[in-house]
Amino acid sequence: MLSLRELQLAFCRSVVGPPSNELLSLIDSDVFSADERLSIYRNNVLTRLSETLKEAFPVVRRIVGPGFFDYTAHSFIEEHLPSEPCLSSYGKQFPQFLKSFPAASELSYLPDVAQLEWSISQVVRAAPEDWLPIARLGDLAGDPATARLRVTPCVQYLTSGFRIDQIWMAHQQEGDDLSRWHVDSGEAYLAVHAGESLTLNILPKAAWTFRSHLADGHALGTATAMALVVDPDFDIPAALGSLFAEHLVTAIGDEN
């Protein structure tokens, strides 16, 4: 006889893998076998988790088609059951999974499109924070280079070797076809921002480097240095000015 804990562990394993014989021996069978009864739960779980992924990655689904998406989603679910009670964070690892999913390897831009969709889902749900005026920089007691500027959680920065913003735009409706759109080749340094509406902005590489380092929690001096590596002529005062003017800074703190 399995303890409750053993039964539940066996049940979890049996949903994403072959059914446990010990578990099956505990399930009443009559007109249906124990495995047929267990498979109803297996199907319900897979359907629910697939639906969650489908809602989070509609553009990826349009690109690959519903059948291939379901196959990909099931493969993902087998490796990644949700780690939290709520499904709001389920799918975070899906872009990374796509990178190593052999069946999707021909669509090399697909993981980045998935990452863009994940970022969009996060910024639109994020709680906006009050922004600070640039004058607050004057309140800093210590060296400004060690200051950390908190960037609003309503923006995320991501980069790709493809114009994923255009690919995303080209697949907003069912049946959209890339051939109807002009998709530039080349890299994208992208800011995904949920303000009054959602915007996807391509930034100059140095500005992207500056902002993404700040958003990742690096000190102002580090973000500036990294931007200057990209572009020795990077205009730091102008970059700081536009960061505040766009209401992106929500807190200023010294390093410690």
Added chain:
Amino acid sequence: MLTNEAPGMCEPAPGVGLRALHMEELLARRPDVSWLEVHPENYMADHRAFTRLLRVREHYPLSFHGVALSLGSDGELDLGHLGRLGELIDRFEPFSVSEHLSWSGTDGSHLNDLLPLPYTEEALEVVVRHVDQVQSAIRRSILIENPSSYLRFKHSTISEAEFLGAIVHRTGCGILCDVNNVYVSAHNLGADPEAYLKTLPGDAIREFHLAGHSRNEVAGISVLVDDHASCVCGDVWDLYFHALNTIGERPTLIEWDADLPPLDVLIGEATKARHIAQEGRDLRRVVAA
């Protein structure tokens, strides 16, 4: 914000489950619906949904119907989740908080489904401990809903209805009787739905749920799946009518979670529930006379 009074228990008007798709329309039209039920999990990590729900709450009483506490999981409750639930309860003041007689995961893996328990002394201890813990944390009693079942464990020592009664007895919680689930489980397990209702402690039932299910064929035999994706079927309306006449009227909710119809279809189902309750009242009056 409206007060958190439950719909009246004498002639309780039906409510509907609120899903994101209907929120803006509901706020724009403010249809005559007595109360709304939400899954609190949908408002824990989505600020946009949270602020819209605050607007909804200004106009409608709410109930919270949780799906993720996993009361039947061996081990500890997720205290972070319980804390977030408590914060939402403080903010929205729902008139009712309910969860399910089920488990959803164990050891850090969550299947996000309402999974079946063996009805044993060991499982009872786990559920009772968790219900006590939740009620203590949120400082109020909760309702436990009977699940839809597709299997039965051989080593269960009592029936599900008796198991629910034991939880009520030991924790003081109430029961949310999902009439559709009673029907679905009885069909799938070859049981008698009216006998199930009779076994439940009627005084502890504080709410009814109604929903649609789908009928699927496995090897030529039908299985009912509780998918909340269609109108309430005739047999479930009949069972609801039976429940009204044997248990009494309770606040009743129309659930619809997938393939969402226009809001008016949901409201139409709630109106039908209201009419059936009226028919029950008329019938009881005639019988009493």
